[in-house]
Amino acid sequence: MRREAIERLLPPVYQRAAERGGVLVALLSAMETMHAPTEDVLASVDDLFAPYRAPDRLVLFLLGWVAMDHVLSRTRPDAPPVSSVSIGRLRDLLAVSASVARRRGTAAGLREVVETVTGHPVAVSEPADRPFHVVVRVPAAAADQLDLIRRVVAAEKPAATTADIVTEGEAS
Structure with a gap:
């Protein structure tokens, strides 16, 4: 003042x-x-909440606000979250979180979250012969991120649905 x-x-x-x-x-x-x-x-208070202008240390906190903190991992329940995902991809996830929230529990929403955090295109299908089941096909280039992909699929798929994660080249 x-x-x-x-x-x-x-x-x-x-x-x-x-x-x-x-x-x-x-x-x-x-x-x-x-x-x-x-x-x-x-x-400049609005910068604190903008995905691409917020300070790096605040991005992990904001992921919790938009219910996307399951992409983070914790070494212990009381430990602070850590991320194997780059800060740029986490900012991208914040930016699409409203869109994803509208489609949460759908194949399209699941695909968008996995693609955003991994940076690789994935295919999500629902086999006709297995009701309440989804198959997430991941390219071989994303094979090193399978733990992250499993965590995201477990959190984003519908609760009563089972899921298989198949990397390219594996038999389904």
Whole structure:
């Protein structure tokens, strides 16, 4: 808050005293300096919640807000989350989280989440001969991310559905 704005909030007798300078002016200037960091944060508060402008340390927290923190892993239940996914892919996941939320529990929603976190195209099918079952076909290039893919599929598939994850080249 600028010194002049603080001064306008004071009673008239103090406002007149501030016109003459002195200790009150110095005190108001100190108050202005103390408010500056908070004012800077408030001026750009929307950056804290924007997927591509939020600080890196806040991205993991925001994933919890949009119910996508299952892409993170924990070494212990009380440990902070860690991610094997790059910060750029996590930001992409934040950006598509509203779209995914509308399609959660569908093959299209599952495919979008897996593709976003792995960076590889996948195919999700529902075999006609196996009701309540999905098959997620993953390219061989994503084979090193199978733990992540299993975690995402377990969280994103419908609750009463079973799932198989098949890497390219494997028999189905």
